[in-house]
Amino acid sequence: MRNLGLIAMILLLFGCDTEVDLIYEADAIPIVYCLLDPGEEIQTIRLSKSFITEQGETISDSTELYYYQDDVRLAIEKMEGDKAVQHTEFAPVTINKESGFFPGQYHIVYQSRMEIATNTVYRLVIYLEKEDKLIYAFTTTPGDFTIIDPSHPEVRALHFSVDHNPVFHWTPSENVHIYQLGFQFNYYETDSTGSLLKSLLVPLKTIVLQNNPGWFYSFDINSTKFYASLGSLLDAKPEVLRSFQSIDAIVIAGGEELAVHFQLEKEGDPFRMLDYSNIQNGIGVFSGIGYSYSRGFRITDQSIDSLAYGRFTHELNFLDRYGNRKGK
């Protein structure tokens, strides 16, 4: 009887264990990001896999992030109807990490020299040999489009002031649902060793558009936001002097998949269970992107002075319209 009591107690003790193992080993999910760009000779695909860690753990071994390269076959196919008329294989390339938080020591992307046509359907195909898994996605690349304004940089200068925002006009593009407007800001940085021409992309406005009527789109850029963005993107370096060189107007066009991805991320719906994806058997975005430039604008003297002494950019050490810097 005494033994029975002991056994019952042992059983009860084990029976009271309510701990549940939340981390369950399962197959990794392929994560794929690719934006086909007709303006680029080399196309790039990012392929990695999902991973799970205990709280506080970090990933240091890149094998947990990437598939073994010999097990991956990756291609993009140009489609005509249901038929693939061009097949391009992609090979792995190791690239330097950009700044920011990325687990692992390096990045592997897949690249290939491939001419991308506008207004064309492409299929992404990935075969994972070890898992015997096929991942695929379709997208239609953006059509051609042109910036109408700002135009004629030979004779016009851009003016950034509170009452006079620069206006962007551009022709609509087929298969495009999202546009981003911005400037490529070109400037010289001078220190004791010499001068260096540098360039900085200043994205300013993102617009999701679908089938708007009219022969061109028209949106203005807030001048104050331009100075504020420049002030936050460019580091203040007391030891260097900077001078304005030129500015390029840019319109970036993105496909439908990119627009849906952007909108869902922007809305940040807390009840949304899954991230948007157009990748079959995986997660990610396969879409197209296109650029249109109007290059080489001057900015007005008032804008140069605002750059030099304005409240958002005065710490960046830009020279004023006379090539001077007060206090230097």
Next chain:
Amino acid sequence: MFLVCLVVLPACEPEIITDPEIDDTQVIQGILHVDFQIKHIWIPTDRIIRVGLHVAVDAQSLYRGIYLQSANVTDTKKLYVFHLPPGTYYYEAIIACLCEGDSCSAGGFPGNQFGKKHTMGKFEIVKDESTLVKPTFQ
């Protein structure tokens, strides 16, 4: 002693340079409308573009390029608006010719492609009223 401190402390503050162009507290008291039409006898108007539209406090500043305000001119807009305090001002409007060869100089523009024509005028801004100017090119 306290008074001395009160006087000395604000004087020791570093000079903060604010941008008058993007000062939200700027007082707007009158409006200038510029009806910037492009008309020409010898050159098709679609080969002429607006290049500049500026406002200055006096003619000398206009000549020296010291503008009070400038507009971002485009081919798709004729009417431009400036908000200004009451007073007398000068405007300058500039157009350029896009034709190739010697068509621009034959049509009256100085130089060939991108040759420019300037015009200027004087105008008054009255509080809570709008003023209209129509630049005319010779």
